[in-house]
Amino acid sequence: MSSFPYRLVATDLDGTLLRSDESVSARTRDALAAATAAGAAHIVVTGRAVPWTRHILDDLGYEGIAVCGQGAQVYHAGEHRLLTSLTLDRQLAGLALSKIEAEVGPLALAASRDGLEGEVLMGPGYRVHEGPLPYVPYEDPSELWSAPLTKLYIQHPTLTDDELTRAARATVGGLVDIVMAGPGIVEILPLGLSKATGLSLAARRLGVKAAETIAFGDMPNDIPMFGWAARGVAMGNAHAELRAVADEVTASNEEDGIAIVLERLLAG
Helix, strand or coil: CCCCCCCEEEEEEECCCEECCCCHHHHHHHHHHHHHHCCCCCEECCCHHHHHHHHHHHHHCCCCCCEHHHHHHECCCCCCEEEEEEEECHHHHHHHHHHHHHHHCEEEEEEECCCCCCCCCEECCCCCCCCHHHHHHECCCHHHHCCEEEEEEEEEECCCHHHHHHHHHHCCCCCCCEEEEEEEEEEHHHHHHHHHHHHHHHHHHCCCHHHHHEEECCCHHHHHHHHHEEEEEEEECCHHHHHHHCCCEEECCHCHHHHHHHHHHHHH
């Protein structure tokens, strides 16, 4: 095991570490445990904000650092506290939103509030994914802007996720960042924020370099993380844009894709 070539294993959650039922297989848990026993740290790097991530980390017995909110939040799971947090400029986000709607028409909106207990607000018409994650519906648009935010979520009634992402980037790319984080999940983020910026902060705290990192992901929001890490591994279920920049494509999240790669590396 001493020959394991990386000091840091960075994994996305949804579509990567988690199966469709939000569980982590015993095989993947064992492979990650073996990698950490060989001297590597494991960091979860997710688009989810802390309130939507914490229960999963607790279930895993995860006590290290996690990168949440597309890099906006660096969270110490063992101590249940935020180490860093970056919020979205609400005035700039409102301007970007108005420009996007002027281009493509009205959008359905949701937003993630900042903080350990930050609520996720869902506006009229926003399509919610089935599952246990809590959210608060709102009707008055002023509620959206009444507290600091980490991100906005946008949906369009007819455009696909790819089409909405392209149109939004073309319209407001110099004001904010636009990422597609999953099916039905297109986000407005602070300009320059990405999983790579959050991961680099977390890695610095651990004394680990990009050249010592292997990263696993499945969506276009993982592209900056792949660009930062020494090796990027796309899941078999990954979006075509991520597969195009990956160093390797493994099996899907349902087929222990992470474990397959880690077991091979551990075997030398």
